[in-house]
Amino acid sequence: MGTPSSNSGDIAQAQERDRQNLIKGGLSQINAIFGGGTYGVNPAAGFARRNMGQLYDPSGNLISTATSANDPEFATWLKTHPGVTEAATTRSGLGNALYHMGGVGAPGSQAVGAFGGLNPFNPFGFGEDRKTLTPNDIRALYGKWLGREGELFTGTATSPGFGDNFYKQRTQDYINYAMPQLADQARQAQKNLTFRLADQGLTQSGAADTLNTSLLNEINRQAAGVASTGVQQAQDLQKQIEQQRSNLISQLETSADPGSATSQALSTAAGFSAPSVYQPIGSLFSNWANTYLASQVPTTNPSLFPYLYGLGSTRSGGSILPSNTTQP
Amino acid sequence: MGLETLALVGLALSAAGTGAEMYSSAREGEKMNKAAEDEFARQRGYQKEATKTFQGSLAQATPAVQAQQQNIGQQKIQENVAKTQAVARNVIPTSMDSGPSELVQKEATAAGAAQGAQLGRYQGMDEYSLRQWINNLRAQQQLQVITNLARGSEGTLPFVLNQARQSQEGTRALGQGLGALGSIVGTYGATRPKAATVPTYNLSGIVPYNANLGV
Numbered sequence: 001m002g003t004p005s006s007n008s009g010d011i012a013q014a015q016e017r018d019r020q021n022l023i024k025g026g027l028s029q030i031n032a033i034f035g036g037g038t039y040g041v042n043p044a045a046g047f048a049r050r051n052m053g054q055l056y057d058p059s060g061n062l063i064s065t066a067t068s069a070n071d072p073e074f075a076t077w078l079k080t081h082p083g084v085t086e087a088a089t090t091r092s093g094l095g096n097a098l099y100h101m102g103g104v105g106a107p108g109s110q111a112v113g114a115f116g117g118l119n120p121f122n123p124f125g126f127g128e129d130r131k132t133l134t135p136n137d138i139r140a141l142y143g144k145w146l147g148r149e150g151e152l153f154t155g156t157a158t159s160p161g162f163g164d165n166f167y168k169q170r171t172q173d174y175i176n177y178a179m180p181q182l183a184d185q186a187r188q189a190q191k192n193l194t195f196r197l198a199d200q201g202l203t204q205s206g207a208a209d210t211l212n213t214s215l216l217n218e219i220n221r222q223a224a225g226v227a228s229t230g231v232q233q234a235q236d237l238q239k240q241i242e243q244q245r246s247n248l249i250s251q252l253e254t255s256a257d258p259g260s261a262t263s264q265a266l267s268t269a270a271g272f273s274a275p276s277v278y279q280p281i282g283s284l285f286s287n288w289a290n291t292y293l294a295s296q297v298p299t300t301n302p303s304l305f306p307y308l309y310g311l312g313s314t315r316s317g318g319s320i321l322p323s324n325t326t327q328p
Numbered sequence: 329m330g331l332e333t334l335a336l337v338g339l340a341l342s343a344a345g346t347g348a349e350m351y352s353s354a355r356e357g358e359k360m361n362k363a364a365e366d367e368f369a370r371q372r373g374y375q376k377e378a379t380k381t382f383q384g385s386l387a388q389a390t391p392a393v394q395a396q397q398q399n400i401g402q403q404k405i406q407e408n409v410a411k412t413q414a415v416a417r418n419v420i421p422t423s424m425d426s427g428p429s430e431l432v433q434k435e436a437t438a439a440g441a442a443q444g445a446q447l448g449r450y451q452g453m454d455e456y457s458l459r460q461w462i463n464n465l466r467a468q469q470q471l472q473v474i475t476n477l478a479r480g481s482e483g484t485l486p487f488v489l490n491q492a493r494q495s496q497e498g499t500r501a502l503g504q505g506l507g508a509l510g511s512i513v514g515t516y517g518a519t520r521p522k523a524a525t526v527p528t529y530n531l532s533g534i535v536p537y538n539a540n541l542g543v
Contacts, residue, residue, distance in 0.1 A: 007491060008487045008490060008491055009363070009484065009487040009488030009489070009490060009491030009492070010488075010491065011487070012483075012484040012487035012488065013484045013487075013488065016480050016481055016483070016484045019480060020477050020480060020481075023473065023476070023477065027473065171404075171408060175408065175411070175412055179412055179415050179416070182412075182416055183415065183416060183419045186416055186419050186420065187419045187420075190419070190420050209428070209429065209432055212428030212429070212432050213428065213432050213435065213436060215420075215428070216417065216420065216428055216432065216433065216436030216440075217436060217439060217440075219413075219416045219417060219420070219436075220413050220416070220417070220436060220439065220440035220443055221443065222416070223409065223412035223413040223415070223416040223417075223440070224409045224412065224413065224440070224443055224444055224447055226412050227405065227408035227409040227411065227412045227413075227444075228405065228408075228409070228447060228451060230408060231404055231405055231408060231451065231454075232451075232454070235454060235455070235458050238458060238462070239458060239461070239462075242461075242462050242465055242466075243465075246465055246466075246469050249469050249473065250469075250472075253472065253473060253476050
């Protein structure tokens with residue numbers, strides 16, 4: 001009866017409700033940041049009581065005064081929260097609150113207790129121990145209540161998130177980056193082939209068709225490789241982002257601090273949205289050139305094989321082998 | 329007040345005390361049961377949510393979903409391969425004098441498409457694997473959050489039970505006080521020297537009927 005521990009159950013439950021609301025609110029924000037959507041920003045805790053303006057929940061939905069007046073959890077909190085225990089347990093106090101909320105009963109004075117005015121968590125304002133609740137007070141109390149739980153925000157923001165389009169674009173970005181390089185190299189390889197074939201008088205020949213086919217196949221293979229790498233890079237990124245999202249949720253669970261989790265989510269999201277640093281794609285046709293051009297030339301140009309035609313030369317026969325052929 | 333009356337009052341007080349204690353115990357029991365029932369209801373809610381999450385995750389892991397996800401991956405690869413191959417082939421001029429003939433180009437295009445389809449079938453599995461991994465990770469995370477909330481809620485039960493127990497301490501103390509008072513009064517009534525039954529001597533010489541004067 002009146003001992004500090006007599007309402008320990010109510011306090012524990014109120015604190016647990018706060019913690020769960022913090023986690024749920026933080027989850028909404030993380031999901032909105034990563035999955036795309038609107039979310040609340042700038043927590044309203046400590047916000048000027050009489051000038052709250054428009055208020056939003058963690059998902060960025062506008063909270064109206066009517067919502068606060070009809071929120072049964074708020075009335076329960078008034079009754080059970082340690083900061084307003086005495087006010088709430090006074091029937092006239094709650095009646096007063098209800099009067100202002102819904103026009104029930106008659107207005108009166110709200111007493112917070114002998115030391116209530118010095119309680120920093122006093123919902124009526126620091127230093128104030130008695131106040132007639134006006135609709136603004138009720139709204140302010142509601143704001144503080146929600147704000148403490150990380151459920152009330154003074155603004156909203158929208159995140160594009162990491163949806164299918166984001167990853168599709170990431171694939172396309174890689175393709176756009178790599179394809180011009182591949183095209184340049186393909187053009188050069190084709191020029192080299194044309195020159196060699198023309199040099200040997202083989203432009204219109206079965207050998208030319210074979211070599212052109214092999215070059216086109218190689219181009220197809222390299223182009224498929226670019227596409228595959230682009231898709232793979234987008235998938236790797238998706239994996240990283242999901243892992244990071246999961247890490248942030250774990251942090252939120254442990255800390256019950258949606259502010260910290262949300263700011264980390266935002267910086268992480270911004271980091272992943274920034275362009276990646278791509279490495280040059282390297283020489284894509286060197287193997288093909290070594291295999292086909294280098295081996296083709298000696299067999300088709302007698303002047304390069306003087307020793308076979310009695311012309312005398314210092315060239316060694318080793319060069320007739322493709323560079324990727326193992327020599328004894 | 330007569331001694332019998334005191335004893336009766338004592339008895340009545342003891343009975344009232346016992347009654348008050350029984351009442352407080354009954355009320356305490358009710359409150360504790362209610363607190364426990366409320367918590368069980370909350371736990372059932374968490375359990376229901378967890379089951380829903382698990383079932384939702386299972387629904388995303390059926391062979392039909394697997395085939396669908398693999399198909400998405402396959403299409404994704406094929407589309408991109410077709411796009412890149414077309415761009416790459418366009419840099420190669422087709423003419424009678426130099427470069428591959430149209431026939432060679434056509435054959436290469438067909439070979440490239442077949443290659444893209446094969447690659448899609450092969451790499452499409454990556455998409456399935458990735459989506460399943462994400463599905464599992466999210467379900468696991470969701471279950472972890474639900475477990476966290478359930479444990480947090482469960483952790484408040486001892487405090488709530490303690491509060492329920494303490495809420496009836498006043499009534500119980502009153503009962504105990506009444507019982508103790510009744511006991512004292514009753515004991516007093518029972519043990520006090522029976523002044524009313526002590527023989528009284530009549531100074532006029534009349535011998536009390538129960539006095540043995542040895543005469």
